[in-house]
Amino acid sequence: MEIVSATLANIPEIMKINRSLGDLGEYCDPDILERRLPNYFVAKIKNKAVGAIQLVRGFARSTFNINTLAVAHESQRKGIGRNLVEFAKEHTEKKKGKRLTVESHTIYEAKEFYEKCGFTPMGEVADTYRFEMEL
Numbered sequence: 001m002e003i004v005s006a007t008l009a010n011i012p013e014i015m016k017i018n019r020s021l022g023d024l025g026e027y028c029d030p031d032i033l034e035r036r037l038p039n040y041f042v043a044k045i046k047n048k049a050v051g052a053i054q055l056v057r058g059f060a061r062s063t064f065n066i067n068t069l070a071v072a073h074e075s076q077r078k079g080i081g082r083n084l085v086e087f088a089k090e091h092t093e094k095k096k097g098k099r100l101t102v103e104s105h106t107i108y109e110a111k112e113f114y115e116k117c118g119f120t121p122m123g124e125v126a127d128t129y130r131f132e133m134e135l
């Protein structure tokens with residue numbers, strides 16, 4: 001598996017992968033994805049994108065946030081999500097960031113996943129779990 005910067009050619013694949021997040025136009029709209037492409041990275045197996053992560057630098061320049069993380073339904077539970085989080089950690093460190101954060105709506109039931117990836121839970125506000133990791 002390799003994790004690389006997303007290109008325009010990956011947009012249809014990211015739209016498919018992000019369907020794992022439910023029917024949310026924001027994550028599956030090609031125009032929005034194109035605008036956000038510089039923040040997107042894809043996990044590829046045999047040149048096919050199977051996972052996608054959107055990483056955004058916060059107002060506090062030392063913090064990066066995982067805005068979107070999804071693995072294609074048929075490729076889940078094979079370590080791809082964990083690898084994307086590892087990539088996010090390395091990316092943050094490379095950019096001199098010190099902290100990685102993520103918010104996850106409780107509907108995704110991903111609390112255990114983020115804890116297994118090393119995040120510290122920071123509580124739940126308005127049905128959203130907040131996590132952080134100091135690097």
Ligand SMILES: CC(C)(COP(=O)(O)OP(=O)(O)OC[C@H]1O[C@@H](n2cnc3c(N)ncnc32)[C@H](O)[C@@H]1OP(=O)(O)O)[C@@H](O)C(=O)NCCC(=O)NCCS
Nearest residue numbers: 020069070071076077078079080081082104108112113116
């Ligand atoms: C959540 C998600 C990104 C995890 O990616 P993944 O590739 O399936 O996860 P991994 O295989 O890397 O799992 C890493 C560990 O977390 C565990 N895990 C993964 N998903 C889990 C879940 N939903 N609940 C509990 N544990 C989970 C795995 O069993 C594994 O544990 P182990 O190391 O003890 O074996 C993926 O399932 C997904 O895209 N889900 C739908 C969209 C979503 O929920 N995104 C996050 C919302 S912000």
